[in-house]
Amino acid sequence: MTPMPERALDGLTVIEYNRTGAAAYAAKLMADLGAEVIKVEPPTGDPDRYLGPFPGGEPHPEKSGTFLYLNCNKQSVTLDITTDSGLEVLESLLREADVFVHDVPPAEAEPLGLRDDRFRQTNSRLIWTAISPFGESGPQRDWKAYDLTTLSAGGWTWLNGWPGHPEMPPLRPFGRQSAYQGGVNAAVATMGALFARLRTGRGQHVEISAQECITAILEMTFAFWPYMNIPTARWGQRPIQPIDFFQCKDGGWIFVLCVEEHQWQRLVELMETPEWTQWDVAANRFVRASNWDALRPFMEEWASQWTTDELYRAAQEKRIPFAPASTLGQLLDSEHLKARGFFVEVAYPQAGKIRQPGAPFKMSETPWQIRTPAPALGQHNEEILGERLGLSTAEIVSLNGAKVA
Amino acid sequence: MAGPLEGIRVADFTWVWAGPTCTMQLAYMGAEVIRMESMRRVCTLRMLPPWPDGQPGVNRSGYFNQYNQGKRSIQLDISKPEGIEIAKQIVGMSDVAVENFASNVIDRLGLGYEELRKVKPDLIMISMSGYGRGGPESGYVSYGPAQVPLSGMSQLTGYAGWQPMHVGMSYGDPNAGLHAAFAVLSALFYREQTGKGQYIDMSQQESTMAVLGEGFMEYEMNGAEPPRHGNRVAHMAPHGVFMAAGEDRWLSIACANDNEWSALCGVMERPELASDPRFRTLADRKANEDELEADIMSWTLMQDPLEATERLQAAGVAASPPLMNRELAEDRHLASRDFFVEKEHPEVGVRQHAGIPWRMSETACEVWRAAPVMGQDNDYVFEELLGMSSERIADLKARQVIY
Numbered sequence: 171m172t173p174m175p176e177r178a179l180d181g182l183t184v185i186e187y188n189r190t191g192a193a194a195y196a197a198k199l200m201a202d203l204g205a206e207v208i209k210v211e212p213p214t215g216d217p218d219r220y221l222g223p224f225p226g227g228e229p230h231p232e233k234s235g236t237f238l239y240l241n242c243n244k245q246s247v248t249l250d251i252t253t254d255s256g257l258e259v260l261e262s263l264l265r266e267a268d269v270f271v272h273d274v275p276p277a278e279a280e281p282l283g284l285r286d287d288r289f290r291q292t293n294s295r296l297i298w299t300a301i302s303p304f305g306e307s308g309p310q311r312d313w314k315a316y317d318l319t320t321l322s323a324g325g326w327t328w329l330n331g332w333p334g335h336p337e338m339p340p341l342r343p344f345g346r347q348s349a350y351q352g353g354v355n356a357a358v359a360t361m362g363a364l365f366a367r368l369r370t371g372r373g374q375h376v377e378i379s380a381q382e383c384i385t386a387i388l389e390m391t392f393a394f395w396p397y398m399n400i401p402t403a404r405w406g407q408r409p410i411q412p413i414d415f416f417q418c419k420d421g422g423w424i425f426v427l428c429v430e431e432h433q434w435q436r437l438v439e440l441m442e443t444p445e446w447t448q449w450d451v452a453a454n455r456f457v458r459a460s461n462w463d464a465l466r467p468f469m470e471e472w473a474s475q476w477t478t479d480e481l482y483r484a485a486q487e488k489r490i491p492f493a494p495a496s497t498l499g500q501l502l503d504s505e506h507l508k509a510r511g512f513f514v515e516v517a518y519p520q521a522g523k524i525r526q527p528g529a530p531f532k533m534s535e536t537p538w539q540i541r542t543p544a545p546a547l548g549q550h551n552e553e554i555l556g557e558r559l560g561l562s563t564a565e566i567v568s569l570n571g572a573k574v575a
Numbered sequence: 576m577a578g579p580l581e582g583i584r585v586a587d588f589t590w591v592w593a594g595p596t597c598t599m600q601l602a603y604m605g606a607e608v609i610r611m612e613s614m615r616r617v618c619t620l621r622m623l624p625p626w627p628d629g630q631p632g633v634n635r636s637g638y639f640n641q642y643n644q645g646k647r648s649i650q651l652d653i654s655k656p657e658g659i660e661i662a663k664q665i666v667g668m669s670d671v672a673v674e675n676f677a678s679n680v681i682d683r684l685g686l687g688y689e690e691l692r693k694v695k696p697d698l699i700m701i702s703m704s705g706y707g708r709g710g711p712e713s714g715y716v717s718y719g720p721a722q723v724p725l726s727g728m729s730q731l732t733g734y735a736g737w738q739p740m741h742v743g744m745s746y747g748d749p750n751a752g753l754h755a756a757f758a759v760l761s762a763l764f765y766r767e768q769t770g771k772g773q774y775i776d777m778s779q780q781e782s783t784m785a786v787l788g789e790g791f792m793e794y795e796m797n798g799a800e801p802p803r804h805g806n807r808v809a810h811m812a813p814h815g816v817f818m819a820a821g822e823d824r825w826l827s828i829a830c831a832n833d834n835e836w837s838a839l840c841g842v843m844e845r846p847e848l849a850s851d852p853r854f855r856t857l858a859d860r861k862a863n864e865d866e867l868e869a870d871i872m873s874w875t876l877m878q879d880p881l882e883a884t885e886r887l888q889a890a891g892v893a894a895s896p897p898l899m900n901r902e903l904a905e906d907r908h909l910a911s912r913d914f915f916v917e918k919e920h921p922e923v924g925v926r927q928h929a930g931i932p933w934r935m936s937e938t939a940c941e942v943w944r945a946a947p948v949m950g951q952d953n954d955y956v957f958e959e960l961l962g963m964s965s966e967r968i969a970d971l972k973a974r975q976v977i978y
Contacts, residue, residue: 175765175769178762199754199757222793222810223796225796225797226797235789235793235795236788238792239788239792240788304908306934307911309907309908309911310908313888313893313895314835314888314891314892314893315893316811317829318806318808318827318829318893319829319894322816322827322895322897322898323895323898325897325898325900325903326742327816327897328825329742329743330732330742330743332734332737332740339805339806339818340816340827340897341732341740341743341805341816343732343742343746344728344731344742344790344801345787345788345789347786350750350786351753354753355932355933356933358757358760359933359935359940361757361760362579362604363937363938365760366935366938368768372937374935374938375936375937376933376934376935378932380932381908382931382932383932385932386929386930386931387596387746387750388900389592389748390623390624390637391744391900392904393625393637393641393926394637395903395904395927396904397923397926398624398629400625404823409624415739415740423724425723427718427720427721429718429720430619486712486715486716491715491717491718492721493721493725494725495730495739496724496726496727496730499794501726501727501784502791502795505710505711506710506711506712507710507780509709509710510709510778512781512784524795524796525795526788526795527781527784527785527788528781529781530758530777530781530782531701531754531755531758531776531777531782532775532776533758533762533775534773534774534775534776535765535773536762536773
């Protein structure tokens, strides 16, 4: 009898080929729940190894913060898949695998020979998950994209800017969010396909468009066109108020938010019922939004009399959903996050000890775990290509154009 | 072809945006998702715009209808003991329960995991609160917009030298919803093989920080808060959103290498810029980024952004205007991929909604029905599933348990 798996995805083998961070994030989500993930890297390495951030700003392929964060719990093999022999080795890897996830766009994947009909023929149980900026069909299929332009094509960039400063450009959010969204959507769809396979015994092709991942999450702003013929306001629709930042006396920023009317009533109490809160122009969340330019200075004055932390606690005490604009240092020191054990410390052989975000959710029976730090380039060539696939050291060297010993 | 989750049922206690995003993914895959709603505590999204003709109504919100596609809705007041008992009966016939109240509210209602597993021992349940269970801030209240500043994302986002900014939407919500769907699917996969259900505790603050990894890595590596850089990044230049011809028209351009930069110079008909010593390499362009951007903007200011995008793409340069909702709705690429969903809805008719960002070749995913009107599936659930008599239903309605 096989022992009961301890982790949710124990026993699954995922082969990953990452270009943009999307495939790496999809595979990270699965690796952290126990799947065995083998990263296939070109002999020069996953491009994220060159992205940074780096300690002291000094580039080093084993010290890129982006790469390290996305690749714990994985094994690395190097393989030049632009050659026939490289593709044959990939085929051998995929013969025994459950999932292949990659994010090479179709215009480049097809000439490379990354076509699922070839590989799924030898493994009918394989889930082939392909993430691309614009998907695998349509007139813009082969358009080039990086995170900024994907976020723009998806409709997110337009939403952020500064009211009253039309000369300031639409603004991207921090981080490669189209890659994170492409990745988490890919992980969701892949798990759906794996669940279906438990019943059908068959794998399938799964396609993810990063543009669509963004267009799918534009809050209520997209619907303003089909429902009311209203074009999106550039800083996002703010149909209600308060939803705004104010600076406190310690220099920190508080985010003031009342979604429900009863929260506003309690905020009025916290402010000790100043006269302006009783005016008609402050009567409900919609009229406050229409008159926000006039009302805002009153709240700004009030918020400036508090420290950020005092105001945060006082509002939450009254169940008003304020939040501070947390700095990363504050988050790493947060008593709440410490009590929950959120951050994990990982000892990287070359970059040293780093505290980084841990489990995005906690499962009662099957733990989320960091078991190994991100692999060095080609660290598992001997183990995977040699021992598992039976290649000789000479073959491994020649596969990599003699670049990796 | 049936969807991958055919035969799976979800007891959906969610409201606002995060929880409904989770259960919508499951509905896309063919799970039967039953929203438990009531007129006593109407979902926040049902009360928010946009509404056709600007006329509010609990069944008219485009915001609600976007994120509840393909689900069923019943009216059940779970603040009443009989409502709780009926909710438990539904959970007993379900595989998954999802809720996103503030932490512990579901326990106070008597519908916590320990209670629900009595009626469904292998239940998978996920709680998606703002701060998670346990820890000194566990009881705090939180909505999606606040997760952006709370998670650190606002400190990292903004124009250089300006204050922390928002990101234009309540990103913590859909991001939590998608991570939650992944967690539920992983738990279902595990249950199918072991027979074991489980409880999943999600903190939206934490799932938001999970997508800010590179920011935390920079802080830890260099001991300082990462500065705000507007649209610039360290590894590409140009990398910006440039003002174009027309009122409030813009064009996003990113060049990852010298070849793409050279191609951009060609399209701008300024080939000399590619060999200009200020701009020859990435390091040169980063060192002279203000001048670089000024030169590009002197060209973009004369360009229609859609037309310029076509020419840049033909030359192999990554470019796109920041599309607004109308442009997305009329986008020929998205339309050609059948991305949008237009299903008849009893009160708002046929409206365009964003659809499913993935395609499966064998087990098709689809939206089988528009978002439900409040209580649209009362008959199906109370009569067909639970087998209640019409007298019992009438009595429950009279006493506002079904309400």
